[in-house]
Amino acid sequence: QVQLQESGPGLVKPSETLSLTCTVSRGSFSPFYWTWIRQAPGKGLEWIGKIYSSGKTNYSPSLRSRVTMSVDTSKNQFSLRLTSVTAADTAVYFCAREAAHELDHWGQGILVTVSS
Amino acid sequence: EIVLTQSPGTLSLSPGERATLSCRTSQSGPNSYLAWYQQKPGQAPRLLIFATSSRATGIPDRFSGSGSGTDFTLTISRLEPEDFAVYYCQQYGREYIFGQGTKLEIK
Numbered sequence: 001q002v003q004l005q006e007s008g009p010g011l012v013k014p015s016e017t018l019s020l021t022c023t024v025s026r027g028s029f030s031p032f033y034w035t036w037i038r039q040a041p042g043k044g045l046e047w048i049g050k051i052y053s054s055g056k057t058n059y060s061p062s063l064r065s066r067v068t069m070s071v072d073t074s075k076n077q078f079s080l081r082l083t084s085v086t087a088a089d090t091a092v093y094f095c096a097r098e099a100a101h102e103l104d105h106w107g108q109g110i111l112v113t114v115s116s
Numbered sequence: 117e118i119v120l121t122q123s124p125g126t127l128s129l130s131p132g133e134r135a136t137l138s139c140r141t142s143q144s145g146p147n148s149y150l151a152w153y154q155q156k157p158g159q160a161p162r163l164l165i166f167a168t169s170s171r172a173t174g175i176p177d178r179f180s181g182s183g184s185g186t187d188f189t190l191t192i193s194r195l196e197p198e199d200f201a202v203y204y205c206q207q208y209g210r211e212y213i214f215g216q217g218t219k220l221e222i223k
Contacts (some may be wrong), residue, residue, distance in 0.1 A: 035212070043203055045153075045161065047212035062209055094160055101208035102151035104172065106160035 002027025004095050004107035011090075012114050018082040022095030022107055029053055029076040035099035036069065036080045038091040039109075046091075050098060051078055085114045117181045118143050120215035126220055128223040135192040137218045139205030144185045149208040152181055152190045155217075164203075165190060197222075 008020035022034065029051035038046050049059035051069040059067045068081040082089060092111050096103040118210035119142040129135055139150070147168040153161035155163040163172040168188060178193040192199055200222050 037212070043204075045214040045215050047214070058211070081172050099166065101149045101167040102163055102206065103161075103212070104163050106162070106168075
């Protein structure tokens with residue numbers, strides 16, 4: 001069954017850019033929407049946005065001004081960039097696959113801490 | 117903006133008992149857009165139920181979902197020790213919205 005794995009720095013300085021990549025294996029990359037979700041420590045789930053395998057994107061209104069997502073179909077990867085980070089962006093970041101209207105496969109998550 | 121409100125915040129039950137978790141949405145939407153997830157500490161959420169009442173692959177039949185309009189329910193018929201976790205409901209619209217979660221703990 002499809003597997004997802006997040007990768008990237010676990011520590012980012014305030015005001016800098018958070019960059020993460022999700023690698024998809026053991027399954028088709030197309031034609032699916034791929035999503036990013038985050039969970040602040042001890043808090044609930046927050047949807048960040050999604051990207052189609054063709055590159056079409058849809059971002060959360062609350063984060064739209066700081067988020068960019070991209071895909072690399074040759075590597076079965078999609079990526080997240082979040083600019084101007086603050087301590088409020090400290091969270092576990094998950095990537096997931098969208099089925100119809102739900103998220104059926106998730107990565108294990110990666111903790112990103114924003115601190116100087 | 118759609119808001120999902122889950123109740124109770126914490127549910128204390130014993131193995132073998134029946135659990136009933138509620139999710140109320142601020143706006144009615146298609147039943148096909150309501151899902152439930154289970155999350156254990158240190159793990160990613162796992163899809164349990166989609167389209168209000170359809171079980172995801174590999175989910176035991178003690179888990180069931182129901183509801184319509186703005187009121188939805190996740191029922192666990194007989195709790196097993198591994199069922200104690202946090203449960204989230206989710207609605208899909210212009211974006212994915214999650215409830216704040218219900219923690220199911222051992223009494």
